[in-house]
Amino acid sequence: MRIGVFICHCGENIGRTVDCPSVASACANFSGVVHAEDYKYMCSDPGQNLIKQAIKEKNLDAVVVGSCSPHMHEKTFRKACSDAGINPFLVEMANLREHCSWIHDDVPSATRKAIDLVRMLVEKVKFNEPLIPIRVPVTKRALVIGGGISGIQASLDIANAGYEVVLVEKEPSIGGHMSQLSETFPTLDCSQCILTPRMVEVYQHPRIKLVSYSEVENVEGFIGNFSVTIRKKARSVKDELCTGCGLCVQKCPIKKVALSDFDEGLATRPAMYVPFPQAVPNIPVIDRSVCTYFKTGKCQLCKKVCGREAIDFEQQDQLIKEDVGAIIVATGYKLYTIDKKPDESMIKGYGEYGYGKFKDVVDGLQFERIASASGPTSGEMLRPSDKTTPKKIVFIQCVGSRDESKGFSYCSKICCMYTAKHAMLYKHKVHDGEAYVFYMDIRAGGKNYDEFVRRAIEEDGVKYIRGRVSKIYEENGKLIVKGEDTLAGVRVEIDADMVVLATAMIAQNDSVKLAQTLSVSYDKYGFFNESHPKLKPVETSTGGIFLAGACNAPRDIPDSVSMASAAAAKALVLFGSDVLEREPVVAKVNEATCAGCFYCQKVCAYNAIEQKEIKDRQGNVIKVVAYVNSGLCQGCGTCNATCPSKSVELLGFKDDQIYAQINSFAEVF
Amino acid sequence: MENNHVHPTIQKIINLTNQDPANCYQCGKCSAGCPVRDYFDDAPNRVIRFVQLGLYDRALKSKAIWLCAGCQTCSSRCPQNFEPAKFMDALREIAAEEGIAPSDKNVQKFHKAFLNQIKNNGRSFELGLIRDYKLATGKLFQDIDAAPTAILKGKIGFTPHKIKDTKKIKSIIDKAVKGNTK
Structure with missing residues (x-):
């Protein structure tokens, strides 16, 4: 193998504490290294050109860059090398900045450590294999959880861009807390006056499917390919028949039977009710815990007055499935x-x-x-x-x-x-x-x-x-x-x-439960975590799931609306391509040695491991082995560490690569 | 709780109370609820503020630290889990140790007279307290007009209600005094 080593000074960031020229000259002597040089800014255009030129002139087939964290410039160097004809997964980065120069003072020992860090990756890269990014299709449809102002805004943005949206709301009506407000700061305009037009727009939008009085029960799949189960709670009213005339609510004989949630317990409501006059959808709900019919089997007055025969006392909770490519969480606060x-x-x-x-x-x-x-x-x-x-x-x-x-x-x-x-x-x-x-x-x-x-x-x-x-x-x-x-x-x-x-x-009472259903992280207060506090404020730790509004942190209406539009934009970015490219750093099972113990399945945090039957030519099952769904696998390596027969390996971090890395370090002592 | 680069007085307060005055964010809830605050020169939150600003003398000379009844209302309501009552106690201790007299000289005399009753009787004996305090301050006839009402309401007994074993209390107080002078 012909390896090139490139040491970056990062201005003074590395150069101050690490003697970069001597690191380069030390690395030139490593076996397999045919080219080594240092430069002030390797990430700059001239720096990248140095790498490209060396690849061509010295006919390199692998590259190790000693510079900052791979979080910063791995993409840059991989792209430069692949432009020059090297598979991007034959490029390694030794972190000489965060892991060395920034945390040490003594120049000679920091320099020695830098040489060790590069040597380890030179040994690793010898075992690297060319990898090809995984391509997965995208379902161009979004799920929005929560019908408050954030969810409404996100739904409208996505739908107006031409994609279908499924909007799930837990309560009988959308509108959220904003519909309860009197006037809004800092302009003192009437809250309902600015909100209700949007609620109506959602209801009338041909591309928004509003599923009210429902909750998300289960989410499977991965970015671009989620399969969502929604529990449609029994309303006791057939929503396809109901016209919202309100006669049943008027006739319901037990008027002041429960405190109104919408009025925050300051007023009462009947057993059959719509939360507020402008409710969307304007379909009543029977509160079964207080309804006379459900308690005594008598009454049925609502059923008698309904000209559409929409009242259905036998209605059960319904589970509906929706396939979506992106999920926006906008569950708000309490x-x-x-x-x-x-x-x-x-x-x-x-x-x-x-x-x-x-x-x-x-x-x-x-x-x-x-x-x-x-x-x-x-x-x-x-x-x-x-x-x-x-x-x-x-x-x-x-x-x-x-x-x-x-x-x-x-x-x-x-x-x-x-x-x-x-x-x-x-x-x-x-x-x-x-x-x-x-x-x-x-x-x-x-x-x-x-x-x-x-x-x-x-x-x-x-x-x-x-x-x-x-x-x-x-x-x-x-x-x-x-x-x-x-x-x-x-x-x-x-x-x-x-x-x-x-x-x-x-945070909402059930926010932790929802976070676990979605596999997104949450803070100690139950608010959902963004992926990065500055640079990824609407993304979550799980690809394809975005946040909007107060479910992330306390937030007012203007901030919630901007965040909702940002989340919608992120979903639209996803829908902009037909297939997604993912890093091929995923686990792979050696089916010949897998004993089918499925310990890996138990430890996998992403439900990425499935059972696969191996059949002979006659179609008889010979054995059942583990199979990694590369769309779901996040490359964490837990299965790799768990497998008793060493039959799962993480591509890009295979055992022989890691051993080579560690051994080269051990040799120093 | 050890902190680097802190003033010795702050360190002393931290050692005595296991809490850092920096925790106080000056909301004033302690002062708002303090039942004796009207008799204070400086409200409790201000005393804490003096310490935060490094004005230790102003804090240690404050009448407030001696008038604090130690009822703990402030401590139980503090949103920052700070305990002003403990803090006041620490300031009293430091003031006594450094020989800083409060601006009102009689405050300390009252404290001594009160502790004396506890030492001798195991609980408070009002007449004895009045006697010792009056003798110490020389203000023999101040508040005399309050006496008839207080006696009629049974607030002042003529004989002390001693506890069974006064020796034990005495030894506790002696031990505490001794430990403090070490």
């Missing part, structure tokens, strides 16, 4: 419930704020419903306990957020803005009212955001007090809020009529 629900959260709860105990202590979403024209008070500012207008209102920020002791250490990001909005909405409706905001810091980064907060203070006269509230208690029908103004260093006590807690945004 608000931290401050009353103690130990089964629901790991949080201790704020006993000192009395949420759940005092009726007039509400959370942010409840205040949205009170302020909303579609809410239980038709937008009139009335407190829940006695339906009177609160003359003094207190807003408390950072409840559950930035609280290591009881809640979460992160900042929920949107509360500064929505609290300013709440205080403004209050002042706009109750002109003679007093509004106080307890805050720790105002985080209003964003276009027109800080101006918005200043407007609340300067134009609407909202009083901001810097300090965290210690306790709220009831006295003579007032809520006494005990705080401290840390700027003035004085104690503040406010006898409020109503208190609004800006509670933390947290």
Whole structure:
């Protein structure tokens, strides 16, 4: 084999600590090395040309580059070599920067280490084989999980680009939390007015298949080729027959039987209901846990009044299968419930704020419903306990957020803005009212955001007090809020009529379960992880699965919408080609020696190992062996390490390659 | 918890309390809920702030550290899991050790008088506390008008309610005092 070695100075990054010329001259003496040189920037155009020229002149058939991490420039050098006629998998990179120069000070020993690192790869590359990228077809169809503003935006973008979308929503209607909001910052435009046109567009779009009241049950396959099982929950209404006339909802005799989720428990709903007037689809659901028919077998009033015979008490959950090439996860958030629900959260709860105990202590979403024209008070500012207008209102920020002791250490990001909005909405409706905001810091980064907060203070006269509230208690029908103004260093006590807690945004209860179904990673709070915090903010660790909105981290509407469009763009990039090329670094089974123990199948994290029957010419099964689905295999090597008979090998990292690498290092000692 | 390059006073606080004053992010929840804060010169969060800024003298001379009742309301509500009550205790210890008198001289005398009751009786004896404190400060007739109400309400007993084995408490206090001077 004729090997060329190229040592990069990386400006001063490597050259400062590693004596690059002497590394090159030392490497020239290794067996098999016919060419060795160093250069200031190997990744630059002239640097790449040095490599190409040497390949041609010296007739090289393998290359080792000593430079930065392969994460940085492996692509660059592989491309340069393949342009010059060498298979890209006969190119190796020794990491002389992250693994050597950046972590050492002493020049002679760093130089010695650099020589060792290159030698190891020279020995490895002698056993490298040319590999050909794997090509897999792409199903040009997307699944979007979650029908909030993020999911709606992503679905519309993909569908408008000409591809089919399956949009799955857990609730009876799409719209998400945005449909619950009254007005939105920083412009104070009506939330439903800007959201509902998009909801209707989704419903009418010929390329969007809306599957509401459904959940993703299972996901199999890999990038470009996912097979998804969706559980369509029994609605007790045949959606293909229902016209949404609403007669059944009107006639349902048990009116105030359950608290409305849409109104955050501030109002009631019948057993048969649509969550809100603009619901999409406008098809009712029977809540079987409270319906008289399901409890006693009598009633059936809804069935009698339905002219379309759409009511189906016997309806069962349905499992439907969809094949898609990309998945966008947009499952959103929920608000931290401050009353103690130990089964629901790991949080201790704020006993000192009395949420759940005092009726007039509400959370942010409840205040949205009170302020909303579609809410239980038709937008009139009335407190829940006695339906009177609160003359003094207190807003408390950072409840559950930035609280290591009881809640979460992160900042929920949107509360500064929505609290300013709440205080403004209050002042706009109750002109003679007093509004106080307890805050720790105002985080209003964003276009027109800080101006918005200043407007609340300067134009609407909202009083901001810097300090965290210690306790709220009831006295003579007032809520006494005990705080401290840390700027003035004085104690503040406010006898409020109503208190609004800006509670933390947290991950959905079932986010971890969904993350496991999708094989994407999640953080300790249950938010899905992006692949890289800066350069891959919408990608996940699994190819073909993208993130949008608050399922990734607390995020407001503008950010969620941009992220949704970014995720849609990533899916469209995928749909731009008919076949995908993947790195051929995958496991391969030696069928002659495989004993069929399937330990590899048990340890594989990607479900990439299948069972394959080996048959003789008559078609009789001789034995069953492991088979690696190269589309699913991520090349982690776990099967390779597990196999008792050494029958699985990882292409590009075969045992003899690794042994050669290690042995060459051991020889030094 | 050991930290490099920290001021010896901070290190002392860390050693005594096993918590770093840097953990406090100045939300003021401790001050907001403190039942004796109205008698403080500096609110608890400000005392912590003085230490964070390196103004150790201002913190150690503060009346607040001696008036702190140690009720732990602040500690139980602190969102950062910091315990201001523990912190105050450490400052008292450091102030006593360094001989820094609080701006209100009587505060320390009250503490001594109080501990004396515990040492002798095993629990608080109000009349004895009043006697010792008055004698130490010389302010014999201050607060005298509160006495009738307090006596009528049974707040001040004339004989101490001693615990069974006062020797044990005495030995604990002696041991603690001895250990401290080591």
